[in-house]
Amino acid sequence: xxxxxxxxxxxxxxxxxxxxxxxxxxxxxxxxxxxxxxxxxxxxxxxxxxxxxxxxxxxxxxxxxxxxxxxxxxxxxxxxxxxxxxxxxxxxxxxxxxxxxxxxxxxxxxxxxxxxxxxxxxxxxxxxxxxxxxxxxxxxxxxxxxxxxxxxxxxxxxxxxxxx
Amino acid sequence: xxxxxxxxxxxxxxxxxxxxxxxxxxxxxxxxxxxxxxxxxxxxxxxxxxxxxxxxxxxxxxxxxxxxxxxxxxxxxxxxxxxxxxxxxxxxxxxxxxxxxxxxxxxxxxxxxxxxxxxxxxxxxxxxxxxxxxxxxxxxxxxxxxxxxxxxxxxxxxxxxxxxxxxxxxxxxxxxxxxxxxxxxxxxxxxxxxxxxxxxxxxxxxxxxxxxxxxxxxxxxxxxxxxxxxxxxxxxxxxxxxxxxxxxxxxxxxxxxxxxxxxxxxxxxxxxxxxxxxxxxxxxxxxxxxxxxxxxxxxxxxxxxxxxxxxxxxxxxxxxxx
Numbered sequence: 001x002x003x004x005x006x007x008x009x010x011x012x013x014x015x016x017x018x019x020x021x022x023x024x025x026x027x028x029x030x031x032x033x034x035x036x037x038x039x040x041x042x043x044x045x046x047x048x049x050x051x052x053x054x055x056x057x058x059x060x061x062x063x064x065x066x067x068x069x070x071x072x073x074x075x076x077x078x079x080x081x082x083x084x085x086x087x088x089x090x091x092x093x094x095x096x097x098x099x100x101x102x103x104x105x106x107x108x109x110x111x112x113x114x115x116x117x118x119x120x121x122x123x124x125x126x127x128x129x130x131x132x133x134x135x136x137x138x139x140x141x142x143x144x145x146x147x148x149x150x151x152x153x154x155x156x157x158x159x160x161x162x163x164x
Numbered sequence: 165x166x167x168x169x170x171x172x173x174x175x176x177x178x179x180x181x182x183x184x185x186x187x188x189x190x191x192x193x194x195x196x197x198x199x200x201x202x203x204x205x206x207x208x209x210x211x212x213x214x215x216x217x218x219x220x221x222x223x224x225x226x227x228x229x230x231x232x233x234x235x236x237x238x239x240x241x242x243x244x245x246x247x248x249x250x251x252x253x254x255x256x257x258x259x260x261x262x263x264x265x266x267x268x269x270x271x272x273x274x275x276x277x278x279x280x281x282x283x284x285x286x287x288x289x290x291x292x293x294x295x296x297x298x299x300x301x302x303x304x305x306x307x308x309x310x311x312x313x314x315x316x317x318x319x320x321x322x323x324x325x326x327x328x329x330x331x332x333x334x335x336x337x338x339x340x341x342x343x344x345x346x347x348x349x350x351x352x353x354x355x356x357x358x359x360x361x362x363x364x365x366x367x368x369x370x371x372x373x374x375x376x377x378x379x380x381x382x383x384x385x386x387x388x389x390x391x392x393x394x395x396x397x398x399x400x401x402x403x404x405x406x407x408x409x410x411x412x413x414x415x416x417x418x419x420x421x422x423x424x425x426x427x428x429x430x431x432x433x434x435x436x437x438x439x440x441x442x443x444x445x446x447x448x449x450x451x452x453x454x455x456x457x458x459x460x461x462x463x464x465x466x467x468x469x470x471x472x473x474x475x476x477x478x479x480x481x482x483x484x485x486x
Contacts, residue, residue, distance in 0.1 A: 055204060058216035058479075067180065067483025068218075072200065074207040108213035 003159040006149065009120055009136030010037070010157070014044040016134045017087070017118060021047055026086045026112075028052040030102050031073050033091030033149040036157060037120050041089070050084070052077040059101035081110035087134075091149035093119040096130030121159075123147060173295055180484035183295045183304040184477050186313040187354040195358055199323050201476035202469070208245065209472060218479050219248035222279040226252045227269070228307070229285040234443050234467060235307050235317070239282045242474035246482075248280075270294050278302060280482065288312035303481040311347050317442050318351030320473040322359060324466050325397055328438050332356065338365040338391055338433075339382075341401035341423060341450050344372045348442045349401055353380050367391035369423065371412040388423055392432040400425055400441040403450045416449045426452040430460065438462045 021027075027042065027049045029035030035053050042049070053076045057069040088102055099117060106112060118134040123141045141147060147161045174190065176182045181194050208216055224243040228236055236252065243250045255269065270281065280303045283291045288310030295304040308314040322332075329335055337356055343349045343366055356364045357380075366377060367385045377384060385391030392398065403419060413419055430439065439455055441463045447453045456463060 057204070058208070058218050063218055063483055064485070067485070068201065068479055070197075072204040074204045076207065077211075104217070108215070109211055 003147070003161055004137060006120060006136075006157045006159050007040075010040045010044065013037075013118060013120065013134055013136040014041050017041060018045055020116075021045060021049060021087070022085075023048055024050075024085060026050040026052060026077075026079065026081070026084045027089065028054055028077070028086055028102075028106070029089045030098060031055040033120075034089040036149060036151050037091050037118070038089040040157060041118070050079045052079070054088075054102050054105055056098055056101035056105055059105045061097055061101065075105065077106075077109050081106060081112050084110075084112050086112045086115045088115055088117050089119070090117070091120050092147050093117070093122045093130070093132050093135075094125050096126045096128035099130045100128050120149060121147060173292065176484050181477075181480050182484045183291075183306075184315050184481060185291050185295060185304065185306045187315045187318050187351045187358070188313065190315075190354075190358065192358050192360075195319070195322065195355060198319055198473065198476050198480060199326060201480060202319075202323050202472040205245075205472035205475040206469070208475075209468070215245050215247050217247045219243065219246035219279075219482055222248045222482060223277055224248045224250050224280045224282065224478070225273050225276075225278045226250065226282045226307075227255060227273065227284075228253065229255045229266075229283075229290070230308070232284055232307070234470070235284065235314075238467065238470045239305075239307060239316075239474050242471050242478060243280075243282075245471070246475055246478055248478075251276075251278075266290060266293065267297050270297060274298060274302060280305065280478065282307050284308045286310055301485060303484075305477060305481065308347055311345055312350065314347040314351050314442075316470070316474055316477055317348050318355045319477065320466060320470040321348075321352055321399065321440060321442070322355045323469045323473050324440060324462055325438075327465075327469065328462060329396060332359045332361040335361050335397060336363045336365065336395040337361055337397040337399065338367055338385075338395040339399045339401065340367045340388065340391070340425065342372045342403050343368045343377065343401065344374050345404055346401045352399060353382060357381050365391050365395065367423075369413070388425075388429055389432050392429060395433045396437055398425065398430070398433055398437055398439045400439065400445075400451050402442065402444065403446055405446065405449075416446075420449055424448070424450055424452055425455050427454050427458065430455055430458075436460075440466055443467070 027038050029038035055073045055075050057072040116133040119132045120136040122132050122135045122138045145161050146164045150158050174183050174185055240250050282305045284307040290309045291306035339349050364382045366382045439461045
């Protein structure tokens with residue numbers, strides 16, 4: 001199966017986001033693909049939004065089975081989350097468990113006015129009642145297939161897939 | 165307990181940290197993983213809600229057979245910030261002088277469904293003994309055993325050095341004082357060596373140096389001024405007052421005169437050198453108040469970072485299940 005070129009998908013996503021991104025918006029990326037995606041959208045749309053990053057390792061529901069993720073990165077929300085409109089970015093939406101963890105994590109910073117979700121690919125396979133508000137591509141992939149967003153040293157984004 | 169057995173006891177077959185007993189023999193990969201994870205927990209401590217749900221439903225038993233305020237409190241805060249249930253036990257060491265009794269205590273606490281033991285004991289090897297004894301799903305963290313090791317103190321010291329100095333590869337670090345009786349010094353030396361610090365100095369009177377010190381890969385100095393010359397980090401040790409009665413040292417005043425870190429002596433170190441102390445401090449014995457409270461002191465940040473480092477250790481061991 002061929003994976004699409006991510007830049008076209010980011011263009012499509014940016015077009016959906018353009019009307020809703022105000023200066024009081026907070027754009028929060030989930031480490032690490034979500035942060036890259038957010039930065040690519042900002043590159044296209046510009047603007048002066050508030051920026052934050054989340055690592056959901058401490059909120060994952062598989063800690064008892066899998067332990068800590070190898071490279072936990074600090075979460076960074078350098079502004080008041082209370083009353084803020086948040087757009088959360090992740091590269092691939094699959095089971096919905098990462099998004100659940102990210103929402104829990106965000107609420108430990110405060111009570112946002114709203115949270116909306118922007119993803120590059122919605123690949124189906126949800127195990128929780130989570131849906132994206134902005135989507136670059138909606139396409140089912142086989143359960144045994146793993147999809148990842150990568151970024152090169154030069155900052156080029158690409159999509160790769162393979163067995164888990 | 166031979167030190168060659170220890171790494172196997174501490175690590176799972178696939179190389180993850182299962183118990184933390186000593187830094188002796190722990191690979192650099194593990195030390196770095198603890199420091200990196202702790203970095204993420206520092207940001208948790210800066211939030212309104214300072215808790216994460218990692219250890220929700222787990223019971224952490226702080227079992228202290230020897231007194232401690234700072235270490236026990238920071239372990240307690242760390243466990244609570246990980247959402248664990250914490251039970252603190254101060255067990256009178258005198259009624260626990262036999263190994264059999266120690267293990268009986270542990271068996272009873274295990275029967276209360278403990279998931280993790282944080283152990284301090286005056287006897288070297290106590291935490292190892294417990295780690296050998298407990299069921300596979302229970303984790304043990306050494307919070308100081310005799311003169312042997314105090315691994316979380318060593319790790320929080322490394323975290324503090326990395327925070328202020330960035331990297332270990334160009335550093336001169338001096339450890340000053342009662343090395344002989346210090347489990348902290350042993351853990352510091354192992355960690356610094358593993359992390360690639362090229363020059364670890366030990367500065368102490370001959371009577372307070374362990375006999376095997378030359379085998380630990382450190383440079384030994386017997387004069388404070390000489391040893392402090394151009395160092396980047398000064399790690400002071402507590403002079404245990406109880407030892408002052410023995411023949412090892414003349415008096416606290418005499419010790420201060422030769423070994424106390426005063427602003428004048430600190431001038432031998434680099435101007436941007438940081439001063440550390442594991443606490444509790446004897447002001448006017450090993451350290452002058454002007455230094456302890458001065459601009460180069462990072463003694464209180466050490467305490468704060470101790471929470472994040474202990475959170476990291478607890479969450480890493482709790483996640484390493486067979």
